[in-house]
Amino acid sequence: MTTDTTDQLREELLAAVAGANDAAALDDVRVGALGKKGRITGLMKDLGAMAPEARKAFGQKLNVLKDEIAAALDSRKQGFDAAALNAHLATECLDVTLPVRPEAKGTLHPISQTMEEVAAIFGLMGFEIADGPDVEDDFHNFTALNFPPGHPAREMHDTLFLDPADDGQRYLLRTHTSPVQIRTMMTAKPPIRVIIPGRTYRCDYDMTHTPMFHQVELLVIDTETNMSHLRGCLQEFVRTYFGVEDLTTRFRPSYFPFTEPSAEMDIGCSRKGGELKIGNHGDWLEILGCGMVHPNVLKACGLDPEVYQGFAAGMGIERIAMLKYGIPDLRTFFESDLRWLRHYGFAALDIPSVTGGLTR
Numbered sequence: 001m002t003t004d005t006t007d008q009l010r011e012e013l014l015a016a017v018a019g020a021n022d023a024a025a026l027d028d029v030r031v032g033a034l035g036k037k038g039r040i041t042g043l044m045k046d047l048g049a050m051a052p053e054a055r056k057a058f059g060q061k062l063n064v065l066k067d068e069i070a071a072a073l074d075s076r077k078q079g080f081d082a083a084a085l086n087a088h089l090a091t092e093c094l095d096v097t098l099p100v101r102p103e104a105k106g107t108l109h110p111i112s113q114t115m116e117e118v119a120a121i122f123g124l125m126g127f128e129i130a131d132g133p134d135v136e137d138d139f140h141n142f143t144a145l146n147f148p149p150g151h152p153a154r155e156m157h158d159t160l161f162l163d164p165a166d167d168g169q170r171y172l173l174r175t176h177t178s179p180v181q182i183r184t185m186m187t188a189k190p191p192i193r194v195i196i197p198g199r200t201y202r203c204d205y206d207m208t209h210t211p212m213f214h215q216v217e218l219l220v221i222d223t224e225t226n227m228s229h230l231r232g233c234l235q236e237f238v239r240t241y242f243g244v245e246d247l248t249t250r251f252r253p254s255y256f257p258f259t260e261p262s263a264e265m266d267i268g269c270s271r272k273g274g275e276l277k278i279g280n281h282g283d284w285l286e287i288l289g290c291g292m293v294h295p296n297v298l299k300a301c302g303l304d305p306e307v308y309q310g311f312a313a314g315m316g317i318e319r320i321a322m323l324k325y326g327i328p329d330l331r332t333f334f335e336s337d338l339r340w341l342r343h344y345g346f347a348a349l350d351i352p353s354v355t356g357g358l359t360r
C-alpha cells in the first residue's frame with residue numbers, strides 16, 4: 001500500500017464522479033467507493049493487518065481521500081438536485097407579465113359598483129355592514145317595524161307573498177331592507193352603527209320600478225343620538241358620493257311607521273333643458289327617506305326607549321346609481337345586455353375608496 005495507491009484511486013474516483021451523468025449513476029459511484037464493499041471501505045478494512053507506523057500514516061491518507069470523495073459526491077449531487085428542481089419549476093412556470101386574454105374582459109355591474117362606493121363612504125365613518133334573509137316573516141318586515149296588522153302603510157308595499165308554510169306563517173319576499181334593522185337590534189348590543197345593502201322585492205314593473213331592486217339601509221343606535229347627527233351623516237354621504245363638496249340638502253317632513261319624526265331628504269339639482277344635474281342650482285331632488293327610530297320599534301327589539309335613541313335611513317341603490325351615472329331606464333339594469341354592461345360597467349379591479357377615488 002503506497003501513496004501511489006491513494007493518488008491513483010483519487011484520480012479514478014474523481015473522474016467517475018465527474019463522469020456520472022445522472023443521480024443514479026452518481027449513486028453507483030458512491031456505493032463503489034464508500035459502500036460496505038466499496039474500494040475505500042475495503043482499504044480501511046486492510047488497515048488492521050498493517051504494522052502500527054504504516055497503519056497510522058496510511059490511515060490518515062485514507063481519511064483525507066474519503067472526505068475528499070464524499071465532498072465531490074455531495075457537490076455533484078447538489079448539482080443534479082438543482083437541475084431537477086429547475087426542470088420541475090420550468091414545467092409549472094407562469095409568466096405574470098403576459099397581458100390578460102382579450103376575451104376575459106369582465107366589468108363590474110353599476111349596482112355592485114354603487115354598493116362598493118356606499119360601503120367605502122360609510123365605512124370611513126365607522127359603519128359596519130349587516131345583512132339578513134331575502135325571505136322574511138311578517139314580524140320582521142312589518143309588525144316589529146310598527147306596521148300593525150291591517151295598517152294601510154302595508155298596502156303601499158305591493159308585497160310578494162309565498163304560499164302559506166306548514167307552520168301557518170305566510171312568508172314573503174322582503175319589501176325593504178328595514179327588517180334587518182330589527183334583526184340587528186335584537187342581536188347586537190348598542191352602540192350600533194350599520195349599513196345594510198341588499199335586494200328587495202315588490203310587485204311592480206314600469207320605467208322606474210322592477211320587481212327586484214336594491215336598497216341600502218342605515219341604522220345608528222346609541223344613548224345620545226339626535227336629528228342633527230342624522231342630517232350631518234347623510235349630508236356628508238351625498239356630498240362625497242356625488243362629488244359636490246358644498247351640495248345643499250333639505251329635509252321635508254314625511255311619514256314612515258318605523259320613524260318619528262320622519263323626513264325625506266332632497267339634494268340640490270337643476271333640470272334645465274330637460275337635463276338633470278346634481279348641484280346647487282335652485283331645484284330639488286328627493287333622494288332618500290329617514291328619521292329617528294320609533295320608540296315602538298326599539299321596544300319590539302327589547303331596547304328601552306328611555307335609554308336608547310337612534311336614527312335610520314333608506315335609499316334605492318338603482319336610483320342613486322342612475323343619478324350619478326346618467327342611466328335613464330331602471331329596467332335596463334336587469335336585462336343582462338352585454339353592450340349595456342360594457343358601456344356602464346366598471347373595471348373589476350378598481351376598488352372604490354374615498355381616499356383613492358370612488359370612480360375612475
Ligand code: DAH
Pocket residue numbers: 175176177178217218256259288289290291312313314315
Ligand atoms: N323602508 C323604506 C322604504 O322602503 C325606506 C326607509 C325610509 C328606510 C325611512 C328607513 C327610513 O330606514 O328611516 O320605503
